Amino acid sequence: MRIISGSARGRRLLTPKKFMIRPTADRVKESLFNILVVLKGGFDQYRVLDLFAGTGNLGIESLSRGAAQAVFIDNHKDSVILVAKNLRMLGFTDRSRVIEKEALAALRFLEKTETPFHLVFIDPPYRQGLAERVLKYLADSTLINESSLVIVEVSSGEILPTVFDNLKEFDRRTYGDTAIAFFQRTL
Numbered sequence: 001m002r003i004i005s006g007s008a009r010g011r012r013l014l015t016p017k018k019f020m021i022r023p024t025a026d027r028v029k030e031s032l033f034n035i036l037v038v039l040k041g042g043f044d045q046y047r048v049l050d051l052f053a054g055t056g057n058l059g060i061e062s063l064s065r066g067a068a069q070a071v072f073i074d075n076h077k078d079s080v081i082l083v084a085k086n087l088r089m090l091g092f093t094d095r096s097r098v099i100e101k102e103a104l105a106a107l108r109f110l111e112k113t114e115t116p117f118h119l120v121f122i123d124p125p126y127r128q129g130l131a132e133r134v135l136k137y138l139a140d141s142t143l144i145n146e147s148s149l150v151i152v153e154v155s156s157g158e159i160l161p162t163v164f165d166n167l168k169e170f171d172r173r174t175y176g177d178t179a180i181a182f183f184q185r186t187l
Contacts, residue, residue: 001057004030006091013055014082024057024123028175032151033061035173035182036119039149043067045120049110049143051103051134057081058121058151063092071114072098073106101132107141107187116145126155132164135183139165140165150183 001013004026024032040046043065050059050072059070069093072083081101087093099106103124118140124130131171138144143171150167154160162169165181171182 001055002026003061003064003090004033004106005149006061006066008060008092008169011090013057013060013086014089015055016078016082025175025178027155028058028062028178028180029174032058032180033065034182035149035171036149039182040094040118043119047115049117049120051072051106051120051122052124052130053098054079054082054123055087055168058123059096060086060090060092062119063095066089067119068095069109070096071117072096073101073103074098075102085183091101096137100186103130107134107137107143114143116148117143118148120144120148120150121153123153127158131158131160135161135164139167139185144185146185146187148185152181152183154179154181 006022046057046067048062048067048070053072053074059072063070081113083098087096092133131154156174166186167183169181169183175179
């Protein structure tokens with residue numbers, strides 16, 4: 001797993017040896033970030049939230065491309081340690097924060113202090129209904145606004161609703177067993 005573009009381009013991330021993480025494949029990540037560049041332009045001054053962070057792959061790619069800040073959330077201690085190691089190795093600790101909490105508890109915690117994020121990545125374990133629960137919560141959360149993009153990675157065979165109150169899917173791409181859905185809040 002490597003960083004595709006930006007200041008850490010070509011650098012490899014540490015990956016887990018003993019526990020189960022399904023990082024976003026490089027080809028899927030490259031396609032995703034190409035789409036994001038078309039939709040949003042550059043990443044300068046962006047605030048990014050990486051839920052179910054695993055290795056930190058998506059948030060770290062954003063930092064490499066110029067994001068101002070990234071918050072990484074995972075409820076597994078091994079993942080939190082791995083994300084922190086990857087951030088130190090790449091020199092991104094000053095622009096990042098790693099929190100060990102369950103996703104919904106972390107969102108409630110962040111709502112107390114954080115302004116809306118520009119990008120929210122949701123990459124939960126497949127087929128457990130976690131993406132749907134987080135999207136339901138985010139629909140009314142102060143952590144996103146109308147200019148925020150919420151990007152969800154699920155199994156291509158997984159049924160994920162396209163509307164969560166005022167949070168609506170506007171695009172979906174499929175890459176083998178992986179589907180990437182793009183959501184945005186509507187007025």
